[in-house]
Amino acid sequence: MTSRRADIIRESLEQMIVTGALANGERLDETALSERFGCSRTPLREAFQALAASGLIELLPHRGAFVRHPSLTQMVEMFEVMAELEAFCGRLAARRVTNADLAALQETVVACEEAVRANDHDCYYHENERFHHLLYSASGNSFLADQASRLHARLKPFRRLQLRVRGRLEQSLAEHRVILDALEKGHAEEVATALRDHVAVQGGKFNDLMASYNASPLSAQRA
Amino acid sequence: MTSRRADIIRESLEQMIVTGALANGERLDETALSERFGCSRTPLREAFQALAASGLIELLPHRGAFVRHPSLTQMVEMFEVMAELEAFCGRLAARRVTNADLAALQETVVACEEAVRANDHDCYYHENERFHHLLYSASGNSFLADQASRLHARLKPFRRLQLRVRGRLEQSLAEHRVILDALEKGHAEEVATALRDHVAVQGGKFNDLMASYNASPLSAQRA
DNA sequence: GTCAACCATATTGTATACAATTATTGCGTT
DNA sequence: AACGCAATAATTGTATACAATATGGTTGAC
Numbered sequence: 001m002t003s004r005r006a007d008i009i010r011e012s013l014e015q016m017i018v019t020g021a022l023a024n025g026e027r028l029d030e031t032a033l034s035e036r037f038g039c040s041r042t043p044l045r046e047a048f049q050a051l052a053a054s055g056l057i058e059l060l061p062h063r064g065a066f067v068r069h070p071s072l073t074q075m076v077e078m079f080e081v082m083a084e085l086e087a088f089c090g091r092l093a094a095r096r097v098t099n100a101d102l103a104a105l106q107e108t109v110v111a112c113e114e115a116v117r118a119n120d121h122d123c124y125y126h127e128n129e130r131f132h133h134l135l136y137s138a139s140g141n142s143f144l145a146d147q148a149s150r151l152h153a154r155l156k157p158f159r160r161l162q163l164r165v166r167g168r169l170e171q172s173l174a175e176h177r178v179i180l181d182a183l184e185k186g187h188a189e190e191v192a193t194a195l196r197d198h199v200a201v202q203g204g205k206f207n208d209l210m211a212s213y214n215a216s217p218l219s220a221q222r223a
Numbered sequence: 224m225t226s227r228r229a230d231i232i233r234e235s236l237e238q239m240i241v242t243g244a245l246a247n248g249e250r251l252d253e254t255a256l257s258e259r260f261g262c263s264r265t266p267l268r269e270a271f272q273a274l275a276a277s278g279l280i281e282l283l284p285h286r287g288a289f290v291r292h293p294s295l296t297q298m299v300e301m302f303e304v305m306a307e308l309e310a311f312c313g314r315l316a317a318r319r320v321t322n323a324d325l326a327a328l329q330e331t332v333v334a335c336e337e338a339v340r341a342n343d344h345d346c347y348y349h350e351n352e353r354f355h356h357l358l359y360s361a362s363g364n365s366f367l368a369d370q371a372s373r374l375h376a377r378l379k380p381f382r383r384l385q386l387r388v389r390g391r392l393e394q395s396l397a398e399h400r401v402i403l404d405a406l407e408k409g410h411a412e413e414v415a416t417a418l419r420d421h422v423a424v425q426g427g428k429f430n431d432l433m434a435s436y437n438a439s440p441l442s443a444q445r446a
Numbered sequence: 447g448t449c450a451a452c453c454a455t456a457t458t459g460t461a462t463a464c465a466a467t468t469a470t471t472g473c474g475t476t
Numbered sequence: 477a478a479c480g481c482a483a484t485a486a487t488t489g490t491a492t493a494c495a496a497t498a499t500g501g502t503t504g505a506c
Contacts, residue, residue: 003497004284004459030488040461045489046272053276061227062467062488077366081311088307143300226467227489253458263491268459285458285497 005039006046012037013047017056017067018157020217024069028057054154069218072210076201078155079209083200085148086132087192089139090179094188096140104134105180112173124169125160131176135195138183161212162205172198228262229269235260236270240279240290241380243440247292251280277377292441295433299424301378302432306423308371309355310415312362313402317411319363327357328403335396347392348383354399358418384435385428395421 013033016022028048030041037044052059058068070078093101108131115124132152136145162168175198182190201209213219236256239245251271253264260267275282281291293301316324331354338347355375359368385391398421405413424432436442 006459007284041488042460042462045269046459049269049272050276053273061230063469064488074366077364080364081367081370084307084311088304141300141303143297144304147304229489264458265490265492269489286499287458 004043005037006043006050009037009039009043010047010050013051014056017051017069020069022067024067024218026067028065028067030064054150072213072219075155075158075209075213076206078151079158079199079201082148082151082155083196083198085144085151086135086199087196089136089141089144089148090183090191090195091188092140092144093135093138094183094186094191097138097183101134101138102180102184105131105138105183108134109173109176109180112176116169116173119169121163121169124172125163128163128172128176135179157216157218158209158213161216162209164212165208168208227266228260229266229273232260232262232266233270233273236274237279240274240292243292245290247290247441249290251288251290253287277373295436295442298378298381298432298436299429301374302381302422302424305371305374305378306419306421308367308374309358309422310419312359312364312367312371313406313414313418314411315363315367316358316361317406317409317414320361320406324357324361325403325407328354328361328406331357332396332399332403335399339392339396342392344386344392347395348386351386351395351399358402380439380441381432381436384439385432387435388431391431 013022013028022028030044034041034044048057048059048065051057052065056068057065059065108127111127112124112131115121115127133149136148136152139145139148163172175194179191179194179198182194236245236251245251253267257264257267271280271282271288274280275288279291280288282288331350334350335347335354338344338350356372359371359375362368362371386395398417402414402417402421405417
């Protein structure tokens with residue numbers, strides 16, 4: 001149980017930033033926020049440090065904290081790295097995956113199938129998360145798994161937007177099947193390629209992403 | 224100019240941790256350190272936050288800050304990821320590199336040659352850094368470049384140990400030449416493979432690394 | 447003698463007060 | 477009228493004081 005006020009505030013601010021409740025370039029006023037959260041400036045400043053470390057805000061010395069939403073370019077760059085990290089996870093997992101891992105992955109695929117049938121986007125989203133996180137740890141490299149998880153978390157709001165495109169759920173599920181199949185056969189390069197294509201923003205997906213980005217509050221110009 | 228006491232303290236502690244002046248598992252006493260640095264606990268705590276974010280210490284709620292040196296396993300894991308990140312930088316750079324980048328890279332190779340002739344390890348180390356950072360930005364993906372730089376910085380103390388192995392300088396230089404050559408020709412996969420092998424800890428390099436790790440103060444058991 | 451519960455102590459987390467730096471506004475000069 | 481400088485106000489950075497939590501030792505019971 002986290003009894004630290006600072007941690008709660010960090011999560012709260014994180015949410016406000018990724019949902020777009022806090023606009024890009026906006027300055028976070030310590031005194032104003034401390035009144036809003038009903039606490040002093042101290043825990044707020046600690047939360048700022050953590051947010052700055054994960055890149056959600058920029059901390060300029062003696063000037064304050066500023067919200068920094070990724071630009072479209074930065075977003076594409078992040079997806080480019082994410083694709084490669086996942087591909088690497090897959091390549092390692094093809095050699096190191098355990099039967100328990102495979103069984104758990106299979107479970108998520110089944111759950112995803114049901115979600116698609118029920119057209120339950122939230123459920124699919126949840127199971128999709130499980131699939132990818134299982135894959136990260138199946139890499140057998142806990143540092144890699146951690147890095148992948150961090151970036152995955154940072155891309156969370158954009159992935160949600162993507163999954164809402166028509167037909168994307170079915171396509172995503174089919175790709176999961178291909179990945180799992182190659183993984184079971186131990187075909188490292190096939191797994192890597194399938195994952196890279198699954199995650200990468202390319203072709204039509206780029207247009208979808210761009211459209212949803214421009215429509216979202218995150219795209220607001222900097223102050 | 225950084226007039227923040229917290230930043231200075233962070234750098235100072237960072238140095239003490241990576242050099243092994245602070246042993247693994249050691250608890251960082253806020254009051255003791257604040258007296259030592261001649262300041263209050265506030266900037267120290269801010270420094271702790273930053274160090275925890277980069278993984279050098281662990282911050283347990285209501286219990287304090289503990290130094291966390293990577294285990295041999297974690298180190299190998301980090302090198303595994305570093306190799307892949309650099310390989311990806313190279314693959315992208317093969318398509319996106321500019322003539323100015325190539326010229327700058329060529330310069331570092333020349334400087335490295337001179338350093339090897341003079342047997343100047345410090346100079347070689349410095350030019351080696353330049354080579355790799357140039358490569359990161361040549362990837363044309365600034366997010367990737369940033370991530371690569373971060374991990375590169377974290378592996379710094381271990382790389383220093385590695386370069387001290389006899390004959391490693393010449394071997395490293397030769398590899399730089401191969402990488403640059405493939406880069407000029409635009410052979411993406413050659414660049415990637417050469418970089419992966421250049422960075423990866425495998426074969427004899429693993430033994431060298433393990434030996435230097437065991438000999439270093441970083442390998443001390445946790446308290 | 448051992449284990450558990452409780453109290454004392456020490457240490458972290460938070461609030462507030464103060465210092466230092468930056469931004470702003472107004473005035474004076476060109 | 478526009479630019480530059482200076483004083484003032486606002487905001488961040490730091491110090492200190494206080495509150496909350498965890499640890500360790502002691503005491504009591506079984």
